[in-house]
Amino acid sequence: MTAARSENSILASWRVVPALLWALLVMLPIAALALAGTAQALPGMAVAIAALTLFVGALVASFSARYMRSDSARTSYFLTLAALVLAVLVFVMSANAILFAIAWVASGLLLSRLIGHADGLAEARAASRRSRATFLIGDAAVLLAVGILCWAAGSLSLGKAIAASGGLSMPLAALAALLLLAGAAARCALPPFSGWLLSSMTAPTPVSALMHAGLVNAGGFLLLRFAPVLEAAPGVRYAAIALGLGAAVWGIGIMAVRPDIKRSLAGSTISQMGFMIMTCGLGAYAAALWHLIAHGLFKAWLFLNAGSAIGMRRAGPAALDPRMVAMVSVVALGGGTLLVLAGSATAELVPLLLASATAAATFGAIVLGKMHWRSRVMLGAALAVLVGVHVAGFALARAIVEPPATPLLSPLATLALLALFLACWVAQTVRLAQQRPIPPALYVRLLNAGQLPSIQAGERP
Structure with missing residues (x-):
């Protein structure tokens, strides 16, 4: 009776969450069209990333309804999953620096919680702690960079802060750009931050699909949104190219030696994220954005089908x-x-x-x-x-x-x-x-x- 009342009290989250995410996905283009041409018009890149996040999130939630049916903590799982997707939507769509910062940090903490969902396993708890520590290091860098930009612009508007980056002194611009690159590298699992992704395989397979298809891409979104800051610091763009190139090669090596399908896919993700960061450094923003979207869709499909690969030759x-x-x-x-x-x-x-x-x-x-x-x-x-x-x-x-x-x-x-x-x-x-x-x-x-x-x-x- 207690379990039944608990399930009813949160309106059967395993049913509500997929429906909510699909509904938001349908409403997104309607809202974008309704606001087009007004002062509240949604940026095209934000709509594209939000659509990717909602689509993958809805797929993962629908897949999880069956996958997690015997998990005793599935209510917590679905509520955390919904909160994570909403946090990503907030930092993607937000124009306010404080709201962006809160949602950015929250998304990392929620993802760490999902990575450690199987908290009965010591490996899952250790992987959760590693990811949380990595995210907090990268998030501290992002928050400091945003703080520098807002202080220099005298505004909490991200648009104004980014637009004013061209007027920063070279040392300040380089510092802000370098901090953003560090934050992007942490989210994208580029070396030396790749350990959190490779050790996160204790997470349920749907979480891995959401992580590799959506959350890891957040670093690319960060650099694309703050592209003018990078352009004001050519030295950091060189660093992004070098870091991305190294990560691309390192990820291919991991993919080549791992015998298990999930860690092999993790190596592929590191390689793809490295290439995307390198593309951002080169300044090919359209190619980086499409790479982000295409990789997200493809990797979600691969992870959700990973179970079908058991016993098959790779x-x-x-x-x-x-x-x-x-x-x-x-x-x-x-x-x-x-x-x-x-x-x-x-x-x-x-x-x-x-x-x-x-x-x-x-x-x-x-x-x-x-x-x-x-x-x-x-x-x-x-x-x-x-x-x-x-x-x-x-x-x-x-x-x-x-x-x-x-x-x-x-x-x-x-x-x-x-x-x-x-x-x-x-x-x-x-x-x-x-x-x-x-x-x-x-x-x-x-x-x-x-x-x-x-x-x-x-x-x-």
Whole structure:
């Protein structure tokens, strides 16, 4: 009777929360259209991120209704999940610095609580503490940066504070930008903050889906929203490129060695977030925004289907022929060279040509692969649809964010960065095709990345 009354008292949260999130998702575009052209018009980027958050949150909540049906603490789970999504919506949509700060910090604390949902496990409690400590370090940096900007602008309006960043002295602008980059790195799980994400696999699978598809992307949103601050500090943009490049390579290494599907996906997330932060540093804001949205949707699908992968062989990049990858890479590099010589190279050159090369290699694998012609047609059509979605998504992203920043790298340096990524891709494909092992010392380091300290039997840290 007590349990029944408790369930009724919160109106069966496992039913209400999914319905609430779906309802908010339907209301969002209606509100955006109603406010368009008024002083209260919603920024396009905020609407896009809010829509992604609500869509993934509603999917996760609906999935959880069955997944968590036998969990004794599911009421707490659903209420925390709803509070987390609402906190993200507040900091995405808020124009007030104080409200933004409260919601930003709250989202990290709520996510840590969900990571430690299985509090009967010592590993879950340890992972929760690690994520909370990491978030608080990054959040302190973000709050200090926002405080500096608001103090300099003399206003608690984020719009005014960001607009006034161009008038900051170089040391103050660099400090604010560096603090924002540190906060973004903590949320995106970039090294040296990647441990919290790799150790969070004790969280329920729906939480992992929400975390990798939505919450980890918060760092990218932060840099996109405060893009003028980064542009006022070129040195920090260089740091973002270097940090993102290192994280992209590190994440690929973790993904290559992890035998379990969830930690392998975590390595993929670190790599993708690194690439996105690097893209923000380059100033390719539309490419970074679309990367954020596309990665969120794709990673949510992967995590919610992770259980279906048990007992199945993992399909990896070894399916790509190294000769095809090398040929596609040469063509992509040649195209980049022509754009540079024509003076048409922009900050978007690297992400767009890498995406095009990946699509071309995948199409080649479909055409030349050993499969029935019907399968080739179906896979080719699916790839064509995906390419169309990406083209449309990128065009939409271009329409709702600031135009690309002034290129930070020279055309030759941009071309060299493209060549570096393509060379790493070819080398990885060759290594996989030849089944060459990773050096033992590096293998062990990658395998143990993010491991929690060992817990003795009987201990309850």
